[in-house]
Amino acid sequence: MVGAGLKSFFLFLSQSRALNRAAKKWGLRFGASRFVAGKTIAEAVAKVKQLNEAGLICTLDHLGEFVTSRAEAEEATDYCIKTLEAIAKAGVTSNLSLKLTQLGLDLDESLCETNMRRILNTARRHRNFVRIDMEDYSRCKKTLDLLRKLRRDYSNVGTVIQAYLHRSEQDVANLKGVPLRLVKGAYKESPDVAYSQKAEVDHNFKRLIEAHLQTGTYTAIATHDDAIIAFVKQLVAEKGISHDRFEFQMLYGIRSDTQRALAAEGYTMRVYVPYGSDWYGYFMRRLAERPANVAFVVKGMFSR
Numbered sequence: 001m002v003g004a005g006l007k008s009f010f011l012f013l014s015q016s017r018a019l020n021r022a023a024k025k026w027g028l029r030f031g032a033s034r035f036v037a038g039k040t041i042a043e044a045v046a047k048v049k050q051l052n053e054a055g056l057i058c059t060l061d062h063l064g065e066f067v068t069s070r071a072e073a074e075e076a077t078d079y080c081i082k083t084l085e086a087i088a089k090a091g092v093t094s095n096l097s098l099k100l101t102q103l104g105l106d107l108d109e110s111l112c113e114t115n116m117r118r119i120l121n122t123a124r125r126h127r128n129f130v131r132i133d134m135e136d137y138s139r140c141k142k143t144l145d146l147l148r149k150l151r152r153d154y155s156n157v158g159t160v161i162q163a164y165l166h167r168s169e170q171d172v173a174n175l176k177g178v179p180l181r182l183v184k185g186a187y188k189e190s191p192d193v194a195y196s197q198k199a200e201v202d203h204n205f206k207r208l209i210e211a212h213l214q215t216g217t218y219t220a221i222a223t224h225d226d227a228i229i230a231f232v233k234q235l236v237a238e239k240g241i242s243h244d245r246f247e248f249q250m251l252y253g254i255r256s257d258t259q260r261a262l263a264a265e266g267y268t269m270r271v272y273v274p275y276g277s278d279w280y281g282y283f284m285r286r287l288a289e290r291p292a293n294v295a296f297v298v299k300g301m302f303s304r
């Protein structure tokens, strides 16, 4: 009950535009640096280098919320391009993750497509890959439609499928040949479109993992859940699926010991590394996910 209350409280705080604006002027506060790799590209790339040295590969995400103008969408696009260039220049092992709403999906779909093409051209020049994160259900169809269009011209783009959505089994079947990241799903969705019970989501997650791994296309399994990780390990061993056909992914700052342990066992482990001055909403959502993390915030407030 307390957990559910705190979850709603942090989700509520995550939506505050006033706090979001204020936080941009601050440095990373309240222990946010546990989950956000820095405010600048240079800081984020330095963290990626450290993670690479520890045997982990990465995906960088330039954080951004509430894009309301073409200029902001273009600025976010420029950040993505600069991030790809910084990755190439530093010679670190990282690809890029982004959200289409940052690039103007809600403002003008053709602007968003143009911005994606600019980013994918840069990624192609540097032989890198771009993953389109999946947002809430209202953007799912638009995201997959644009992805299909982009895939006609670019092989270096993939997306994310959420196990809580009823439609996902069909989406995985329709997206043959597209590298997918499979996740449980992070948004609050209606029971009309999504499973609401953990057991149902977990069951569907396992089915999607098995279905996509068996297509032979590269699969990323993004989870902190030991039961799902154990399922994947057993499945690939039983089916003889080699370790270069899939990877595990986890968020920066979450279960870092498990990340290193999986890498040491010989699995590919990719860390999702967010950075940027727009850290506030992302940080609040991590607290909502696991109110136990609040202990870090309280400590952070008193140690600064």
Ligand code: FAD
Binding pocket: 132, 133, 134, 135, 160, 162, 183, 184, 185, 186, 187, 222, 223, 224, 225, 226, 249, 250, 251, 254, 255, 271, 272, 286, 289, 290, 293
């Ligand atoms: P859960 O059932 O939430 O957690 C299982 C266990 O993991 C918990 O019992 C706990 O032991 C541990 N754990 C979980 N969270 C924490 C924490 N914060 N701190 C410490 N331990 C923890 N969702 C989307 O909708 N779209 C996306 O594009 C997307 N991309 C993602 C990319 C990556 C790399 C990851 C890891 C997640 C992404 N997600 C995305 C979020 C995802 O959908 C889930 O909301 C999130 O991963 C929590 O689910 P879980 O599988 O980790 O399992």
